[in-house]
Amino acid sequence: MLDVSNLQAAYGASQVLYDVSLRVGEGEVVTLLGRNGMGKTTTVRSVMGLMTPLSGEIMLGARPVAGATPEAVARLGVGLVPEGRQVFPTLSVRENLVATAANRLKRPDPWTLERVYALFPRLRERAAQVAGTLSGGEQQMLAVGRALMTNPRLLILDEATEGLAPVIRAEIWACIRALKAEGQSILLIDKNLAVLKRLATRHYIIEKGRTVWQGSSAELERDAAEVQRYVGL
Structure with missing residues (x-):
């Protein structure tokens, strides 16, 4: 890899x-x-x-x-969740997620908006919200979701x-555990x-x-x- x-x-x-x-x-x-x-x-x-x-x-x-x-x-x-999140601040949550979305590796079960929203329900609630107004934890969820929408071999x-606040940190760890269970590198x-x-x-x-x-x-x-x-x- x-x-x-x-x-x-x-x-x-x-x-x-x-x-x-x-x-x-x-x-x-x-x-x-x-x-x-x-x-x-x-x-x-x-x-x-x-x-x-x-x-x-x-x-x-x-x-x-x-x-x-x-x-x-x-x-x-290769998908990156960069230090400092670096979401597109003037785009909505949904626009951030679809901006770089791709399935170049032709995965049979690719990451889609619905899959990301299921992983992070808070992003569904804020789909129309401008990303720059999200909390730090919500921006991190968005950064992870945006990277997953590229359907990477390596994240x-x-x-x-x-x-991040402890409750948000726990959500990120739960996400990573779920990705590991799916075989994500x-x-x-x-x-x-x-x-x-x-x-x-x-x-x-x-x-x-x-x-x-x-x-x-x-x-x-x-x-x-x-x-x-x-x-x-």
């Missing part, structure tokens, strides 16, 4: 990634962990074609995509529940280790632009002291 190997990336003269490697297999939920500023979002931006890596390899299936455009990456089946969630960035240990297949930790640890949830428990040192939670 997604294989990132020895990724390096920079913003101008400031190098941020030095050696990042990770893998997401079909149907896996994989986490990318680390303190703020360690390179998680830069990794996502590199995968999505929002910046061109200095070196390294990014493969989507058998296709190399390092340096590809965001449009090309999206057409290959990336950057800071999935950051800054997910790369997930978040800080809630207690939930992530139960939810994810495998975990990667980034420290100063390098992958410094990887393992299963059982190994995450076993190496709790080391993990704590890296993630600072």
Whole structure:
């Protein structure tokens, strides 16, 4: 599905990634962990074609995509829920959902407005409301729904529940569990280790632009002291 190997990336003269490697297999939920500023979002931006890596390899299936455009990456089946939500603020909820909707992979049971509304009933209630007037939690639901409407092979969630009220956070986690049960491949960035240990297949930790640890949830428990040192939670 997604294989990132020895990724390096920079913003101008400031190098941020030095050696990042990770893998997401079909149907896996994989986490990318680390303190703020360690390179998680830069990794996502590199995968999505929002910046061109200095070196390294990014493969989507058998296709190399390092340096590809965001449009090309999206057409290959990668959906992004970006940090900060970034919904279209002047469009309605419904318009946000249909704006980039597609079923390029010809899924037999694609994500539709009705399926998204069933997942997040609050979006149905606010279908005609301008997205910029939604609460932060509602905007996050909308960002997830918008990404699902592209019917992605791989869904990336950057800071999935950051800054959300507990009740909304619980809805997002329930959504991710439901997606996992359907076999959706997910790369997930978040800080809630207690939930992530139960939810994810495998975990990667980034420290100063390098992958410094990887393992299963059982190994995450076993190496709790080391993990704590890296993630600072």
